Amino acid sequence: MKKNLLALFLLFTFIFQSSASAQTATKAKSPARNASDTITAAQLKDYLYFVASDEMEGRNTPSRGLDITAKFMATLLSRWGFKPAGDDGTFFQKIALVRNQVDPEKAQVELNGQKLTYGTDFLADANSGAVNAPLVFAGNGW
Incomplete structure (x- = not known):
């Protein structure tokens, strides 16, 4: 009787430890690990082709x-179990962007009395100001 009781005790101990360690291992998996266990190479290829497609307009x-791609990535991250850490509980963070543009009509360069054409003869940054300095030809970049 004692041998049977001991065997039963050891059996239950083994079963309990196995199930407890399996539960611990499942709980300890990070979203990244879960995603990597379920995502296939074919899915990643499809995601990459979508993000790199002409429909995304170069992002x-x-x-x-860019907005479509960001929403697509947020959907995937959410599906894979990642927690948002952005503004208002989202995956996004709003930042102010400044976009400078050159006004071709105001971008002027004159060399020895000859006016050069923006975009053809020269390129300029969107900073304003006047410069009176010699022009230097640096080659074709080859």
């Missing part, structure tokens, strides 16, 4: 394509 900042 310029800011752009409609």
Whole structure:
């Protein structure tokens, strides 16, 4: 009787420890680990092709394509169990962007009395100001 009781005790101990360690291992998995266990190479390829597609318009900042891509990535992160850490409980953080643009009509360069054309003869940054200095040809960049 004592041998049977001891065997039963050891059996229950083994079963309890196995189930407890399995539960601990499941709980300890991070969202990244869970995602990596379920995502296939084919899915990643599909995601990459979607994000890199012409429909995303190059994902310029800011752009409609960037917004679509960001929402797509947030949906995937949420589906995979990641917790948002952005503004108002989202995956996004709003930041103010400044976009400078060159006005081709006001961007002027004159060399020895000859006016040069913006975009063809020279390129300029969107900073304003006047410069009176010699022009130096630095080659074709090759």
